[in-house]
Amino acid sequence: MAARQTVSAWRPAVPGVVEVFHAHFTEYAYPMHVHDAWTLLIVDDGAVRYDLERHEHGTPHDTVTLLPPHVPHNGSAATPEGFRKRVLYLDAGVLGEGLIGAAVDAPVLRDPVLRRRVGQLHSALARRGEELEADSRLTLIGERLRGHLQGPGRARGRGHSPVWRTDGPSRRVPDPAVARRLRELLDERVVEGLVLAEAAGLVQAHPAHLVRAFSGAYGIAPHQYLTARRVDLARRLLLDGRPPGDVATAAGFYDQAHLTRHFRKLVGVTPGRYAQAPTSPPVPS
Numbered sequence: 001m002a003a004r005q006t007v008s009a010w011r012p013a014v015p016g017v018v019e020v021f022h023a024h025f026t027e028y029a030y031p032m033h034v035h036d037a038w039t040l041l042i043v044d045d046g047a048v049r050y051d052l053e054r055h056e057h058g059t060p061h062d063t064v065t066l067l068p069p070h071v072p073h074n075g076s077a078a079t080p081e082g083f084r085k086r087v088l089y090l091d092a093g094v095l096g097e098g099l100i101g102a103a104v105d106a107p108v109l110r111d112p113v114l115r116r117r118v119g120q121l122h123s124a125l126a127r128r129g130e131e132l133e134a135d136s137r138l139t140l141i142g143e144r145l146r147g148h149l150q151g152p153g154r155a156r157g158r159g160h161s162p163v164w165r166t167d168g169p170s171r172r173v174p175d176p177a178v179a180r181r182l183r184e185l186l187d188e189r190v191v192e193g194l195v196l197a198e199a200a201g202l203v204q205a206h207p208a209h210l211v212r213a214f215s216g217a218y219g220i221a222p223h224q225y226l227t228a229r230r231v232d233l234a235r236r237l238l239l240d241g242r243p244p245g246d247v248a249t250a251a252g253f254y255d256q257a258h259l260t261r262h263f264r265k266l267v268g269v270t271p272g273r274y275a276q277a278p279t280s281p282p283v284p285s
Contacts, residue, residue: 012125014134015197016142019089020125026082030075037089038103039067040141042118046083050075053104059083064114066145068103086122094142095149102149114144127261129254133223135196136211143208178205179217186222190229191252196222226252231266234259235274244271 006024011017018037024045032051041048043059050057052073059065059078067073069092077083095103117137124134181203185194196207203210214222234251242250248259248271256271263271 012131012134014125014131014138015195016091016094016138017088017125017134018091019087020122021087021089022085022122023087024082024084025077026080027077028082029077032072032074034070034072035067035089036069037091038069038095039065040088040090040118040145041065041067042086042115042122044084044086046081047078048075048083048085049078052107057107060108060110062110062112062115064109064111064118065107066103066109066149067107068100069097071100071104086119088118088121088125090138090142094138095145099146099149106148109145109148111144111148114141114148117141117144127258129258130223131195132193132226133221135207136221136223139196139207139211174216175205175209175213176217178203178210178213182210182214182222183218183225186226186229190226190233191250193226193252227262228266231263234263234271235267238271238275244275247271 005026005028007022009019009021011019030050041059042064047061048059048065050073052067053071057065118141121134121137121141124130124137182199185199185202196210200207200210205213211222214220214225218225220228230252234247234253237247237250238244244259245256248254248256251259253259253262260270263269263274267274269277
């Protein structure tokens, strides 16, 4: 089989994500190297074998691999067909240096929920204008990763504590005051939006707790609520006679395609079709 290499890479406007990297390799092998970021890896086809601190590991099906920053590792295909992978490089502060030791001890995570969430995050990162959704998903992923690395019997490693901590019962206790305050912030910033880190600072709550409290109180995730508010604003602007291209940015969407995707999902028709609809009640027959 001839060697094949297909890659795509980009830097999204999502705090904590240094790079998104998708690749399909058949014969390529990585030499020993290090990253200054956390490497969160899922393999969709094939398998990868690698060495991490002189111990051999692999990527079993439906697992998530977490490689810590500054720790040497390599990588190569474990099958003749090669491998297809999706990688997130996360800023070192997302998990903190204090968890490096635990990640070295157990880089392979068998967690179907985590695997599904990582895939959903990749989907959100591939769509422009979905930064709040990606931010929310990354926050919950970070919480779950910390749960694995800080679990019973885990080594705490070296260095400092994580930037955010999720200990305590607040993760599971409803918090309507926090949910209400976040909704007020979203209502105030329908067009400009906000990132979770900023909201967490204003509300004085952990980002993961923000997402859980809001979803528990209102039955909808913060990014879904904001999108619905933006679609409502777009409807008002379209009824005012504004062209769809202008409405997109005026309502807080990245571009017209971003508006169209969500408008059709929530309204059932495209913005253009909506704008062409009759603007007076139908005459009774």
